[in-house]
Amino acid sequence: MAQNDIRNVLAQHLTIPVVTFNSTEEVVPKMDALITRGIFCIEITLRTAAAYDCIALAKKLYGDRCSIGMGTVVKVEQIEKAIELGVDFMVSPGLSATLAPYFEKSKIAFIPGVATPSEIIEGIQFGWDTFKFFPANLFGGLGAIKTYAQVFPHIKFCPTGGITEETYPIYLAQPNIIAVGGSWM
Numbered sequence: 001m002a003q004n005d006i007r008n009v010l011a012q013h014l015t016i017p018v019v020t021f022n023s024t025e026e027v028v029p030k031m032d033a034l035i036t037r038g039i040f041c042i043e044i045t046l047r048t049a050a051a052y053d054c055i056a057l058a059k060k061l062y063g064d065r066c067s068i069g070m071g072t073v074v075k076v077e078q079i080e081k082a083i084e085l086g087v088d089f090m091v092s093p094g095l096s097a098t099l100a101p102y103f104e105k106s107k108i109a110f111i112p113g114v115a116t117p118s119e120i121i122e123g124i125q126f127g128w129d130t131f132k133f134f135p136a137n138l139f140g141g142l143g144a145i146k147t148y149a150q151v152f153p154h155i156k157f158c159p160t161g162g163i164t165e166e167t168y169p170i171y172l173a174q175p176n177i178i179a180v181g182g183s184w185m
Helices: 006-011 024-036 051-062 076-085 100-105 117-125 141-151 168-172
Strands: 015-019 041-045 067-071 089-091 109-111 130-133 156-159 180-182
Touching: 006 109, 006 130, 006 156, 024 051, 041 051, 051 067, 051 076, 067 076, 076 100, 109 130, 117 130, 117 141, 130 141, 141 156, 141 168, 156 180, 168 180
Parallel strands: 015 041, 015 180, 041 067, 067 089, 089 109, 130 156
Antiparallel strands: none
16 A cells, blocks of 8 residues: 555545644644534644644544644654654655655555655655645646646645635646645635
C-alpha cells in the first residue's frame, strides 16, 4: 500500500481543514464546530508550542469519530511523536529523501508536499502516487493541476494553500484531485 494507504484516508474526506491551535482550550469548540458541519477529519499543524497537547486531546476526545492528522511534519522526531500519539495521518509541506524511510516505517498514512514536476518525479521514485500540492496558489493553482493530470495521469493530489470556500469545488471537480485542504472551514 503506497504511503501506508493515504488514499483511503483522503477518499473518505474530500475537505480537510488545516488548523493551528494556540492552546488546548481551543480544541473542543473548534472540533465541535467542524463535526457540526459534517467534517470528520482535521490536520492539526505543528506551528505552536501547544500542538502536541492539542493533538493528544483531539485524539482522546474525538479520535473515535474523527480522523486526526498531524501537519507540518519536517523532522524525524515529529514522525516519532506522531507514532506515540497514534495519529491517523501525517502531512509534510515538502518531499524529503531523509524522512521518506521514517514515514514508510511509521505505518501511519502520510502525504508529502510537492510543487514542481521534479519533486513529483522524485516522489514517484519512492513508489508514491499521492501528494499534497503546496502552496497551490503560488505554484500555478488550477492550471498546474490540469497540466499535471496530463503529465502524471496516475498521480492524485490534495491541493492546499490559497484554496477558498469559493474555489474548492472547482478543484474537487478535477480528476486528479482526491481531496482539498484549507483553513476556510
